[in-house]
């Protein structure tokens with residue numbers, strides 16, 4: 001058996017995109033990931049979907065016991081031949097005991113690598129528009145722990161030197177002792193008027209900031225009931241924030257937007273909203289489930305060359321059809337001379353991804369228009385793999401033109417209601433959702449049916465939809481929509497949401 005290895009990886013400060021390329025590589029090969037509480041869960045779901053995941057977070061009072069357990073787990077798994085990623089918030093060697101863990105591995109003779117990360121000590125100020133060094137403002141900075149031990153009489157931290165010897169002081173783990181920390185700095189000669197900023201959940205859409213001075217920041221934090229995790233930044237550089245703040249200026253910053261799309265399809269939408277600064281909650285109302293033991297589909301795949309046309313009306317139909325094709329030991333060449341029609345840009349892109357350029361893309365997605373634009377379809381054999389609840393207009397229009405149509409259901413859109421949906425309902429009741437988005441009638445229908453009193457629950461919630469039929473579903477539940485995408489595209493919906501909030505600030 002090959003011996004395993006441990007990668008001590010920095011996950012970055014919160015924004016999942018701030019992990020390094022090397023960090024992603026390690027996650028992708030990991031058999032086991034032991035992760036800390038500040039690590040963004042998205043990284044685990046996305047890059048290590050099949051790895052065993054072990055929460056290494058520590059509750060108050062059990063730090064020592066849990067740390068010993070983590071050390072033992074790293075050693076045991078590696079000795080059993082596993083590749084272990086020890087994933088820590090920020091940089092593994094900036095506090096958080098990364099050094100101690102590496103030492104344990106070194107002493108046990110276990111192979112390890114350190115993958116540095118973007119530390120919250122500089123990244124969180126950066127997302128708040130604060131450069132830790134800056135010509136004329138600061139030519140030195142220090143990263144200091146504000147943990148209780150740092151304030152003991154036995155602490156080795158030279159507060160008297162730091163207070164005046166360092167320009168920018170970044171304090172981690174210090175919010176609980178803000179009073180003592182600021183007092184210590186002032187007593188040791190730092191001006192009480194020094195600008196001081198607190199940043200909680202930096203680099204995430206939940207980022208919150210309080211600005212003040214060494215003298216008044218404690219009171220301000222108390223009034224706002226400000227909690228950890230947060231960094232404290234002390235120094236003249238904080239004055240730059242008013243010019244350089246950028247993250248909080250994003251058009252959707254702080255907006256809590258619910259995505260109800262099936263998970264398999266929501267990644268692109270979620271990432272577009274997040275990149276505009278939104279706080280996205282995901283609660284899929286439907287899942288796409290391929291129809292099991294679909295004999296008709298298998299027969300049509302085996303006899304694919306008997307068709308003149310295959311019409312794909314959605315990315316789901318492309319992906320599910322293609323997956324089944326591969327499962328039957330075939331590939332895209334099986335289409336041979338069969339002509340392919342793709343309805344919509346996304347469907348075209350999905351086909352391109354499996355190496356197929358459609359022969360024909362209609363100008364609209366309306367059944368009658370597609371049939372008309374496909375021209376001479378009389379006596380042609382046409383296969384339409386689609387959703388079980390798809391509308392019959394296209395096949396009807398083709399049949400009117402004497403085509404021989406195989407209308408083939410290959411997937412179901414299944415309603416989901418579980419833990420996640422219940423949590424979402426709770427948030428809705430507490431007023432923690434600003435906007436709900438519906439990208440299809442079925443998501444709207446399932447969502448609105450879940451609510452006992454849609455009118456009162458949705459009173460202060462904005463609704464954004466794609467498509468007229470989705471809009472109709474919303475109205476049939478006695479509600480009004482605020483935003484509609486003028487084209488059936490996610491990009492367009494996101495643009496319109498941004499525009500909506502620009503106008504209705």
Ligand code: SAH
Nearest residue numbers: 014090091094119120172173201202230231
């Ligand atoms: N190794 C980590 C630090 C671990 S100590 C790093 O390099 O970032 C944990 C402390 O880091 C927290 O108490 C808090 O002070 C700070 N911290 C980590 N992530 C943070 C975030 N997203 N926003 C604000 N502070 C954060």
